[in-house]
Amino acid sequence: MEVCGGQTHAIVRFGIDELLPDGLSLVHGPGCPVCVTPVEYVDKAIEIAGRPGVVLCSFGDMLRVPGSAGDLLAAKSRGADVRVVYSPADAVAIARAEPEREVVFFAVGFETTAPANAMAAVLARREGLGNFSMLVSHVLVPPGMRAILEAPGNRIDGFLAAGHVCTVMGFEEYEPIAASYRVPVVVTGFEPVDILEGVYWCVRQLEAGRAEVENQYARAVRREGNRAAMATMREVFRVVPRRWRGIGDIADSGLGLAEAYAGFDAERRFGPVLLEAEAAGECISGAVLRGERRPTDCPAFGTRCTPEHPLGVTMVSSEGACAAYYRYRGAAAVAGGRR
Numbered sequence: 001m002e003v004c005g006g007q008t009h010a011i012v013r014f015g016i017d018e019l020l021p022d023g024l025s026l027v028h029g030p031g032c033p034v035c036v037t038p039v040e041y042v043d044k045a046i047e048i049a050g051r052p053g054v055v056l057c058s059f060g061d062m063l064r065v066p067g068s069a070g071d072l073l074a075a076k077s078r079g080a081d082v083r084v085v086y087s088p089a090d091a092v093a094i095a096r097a098e099p100e101r102e103v104v105f106f107a108v109g110f111e112t113t114a115p116a117n118a119m120a121a122v123l124a125r126r127e128g129l130g131n132f133s134m135l136v137s138h139v140l141v142p143p144g145m146r147a148i149l150e151a152p153g154n155r156i157d158g159f160l161a162a163g164h165v166c167t168v169m170g171f172e173e174y175e176p177i178a179a180s181y182r183v184p185v186v187v188t189g190f191e192p193v194d195i196l197e198g199v200y201w202c203v204r205q206l207e208a209g210r211a212e213v214e215n216q217y218a219r220a221v222r223r224e225g226n227r228a229a230m231a232t233m234r235e236v237f238r239v240v241p242r243r244w245r246g247i248g249d250i251a252d253s254g255l256g257l258a259e260a261y262a263g264f265d266a267e268r269r270f271g272p273v274l275l276e277a278e279a280a281g282e283c284i285s286g287a288v289l290r291g292e293r294r295p296t297d298c299p300a301f302g303t304r305c306t307p308e309h310p311l312g313v314t315m316v317s318s319e320g321a322c323a324a325y326y327r328y329r330g331a332a333a334v335a336g337g338r339r
């Protein structure tokens with residue numbers, strides 16, 4: 001399983017999965033943070049954005065993620081002040097420039113984006129910005145990998161770990177996973193040759209009966225990670241339980257604001273996100289995120305569900321597996337169920 005949606009895109013784009021011999025298949029993992037953000041967080045962001053005097057800031061890829069009744073783009077078209085930012089610091093700058101407005105940053109992502117989001121809170125506290133807060137739905141990769149390995153019917157023999165997450169976090173925390181579940185974990189980059197080498201190293205371990213962590217992405221990743229980034233994350237965030245859309249509740253798999261930064265928590269300021277049971281529907285993106293099904297297994301793929309008219313998050317997000325299949329295989333995938 002390649003954990004990261006960016007790796008899935010490289011695999012599908014360059015046809016790497018089609019080059020592999022029989023008996024070796026790549027399973028696409030849940031590493032698209034937009035895809036696993038629970039629908040209730042999207043609903044909460046829309047509700048907050050609709051309040052008078054609020055500026056809701058988000059990265060652009062969250063704007064088309066469907067909530068239970070529309071998305072942030074639709075809220076913006078109704079007049080809500082929803083602004084796309086390219087850095088969390090941009091949201092802090094808006095709060096600084098517009099002190100009469102409540103500025104809320106929708107903080108979503110894996111460990112990769114957590115340090116920059118944490119820095120936004122540090123900046124806001126340093127400057128005493130009382131009109132800045134964050135709606136936080138961060139997720140952590142290792143608990144997600146454990147949940148996949150412990151799921152009934154798990155068939156994952158090895159992982160390509162996400163290189164950019166490990167650039168921040170290092171890979172020490174993957175070593176107990178490799179040892180206790182007896183699965184190779186290869187920290188892997190994003191170029192086609194990185195992925196091919198990651199697959200090769202994984203297979204080499206399996207054939208030798210080894211289950212270790214190896215670092216294919218050594219040009220960017222150190223075992224201990226980026227200590228300064230991790231220290232900022234630990235100052236601002238605490239580990240919390242988190243629901244992953246399509247996967248379910250996973251203990252200790254998310255980040256929420258630590259008590260020292262609780263004053264910047266949008267859920268304290270605007271009310272908590274109330275999670276409900278996920279409704280079953282035509283979309284099988286949950287099974288896609290769990291690696292149980294492929295986009296081409298979905299009867300709606302490329303017909304009723306396209307990037308222009310997405311039915312589920314894995315088609316909305318630029319990192320989603322359905323979007324990757326549609327973008328790079330398009331009509332051929334629809335017609336032939338091509339994998």
Ligand code: SF4
Pocket residue numbers: 282283284285288295298299300301302305306310311312313314315316322
């Ligand atoms: S093709 Fe669309 S409906 Fe089918 S699983 Fe993907 S996102 Fe869901």
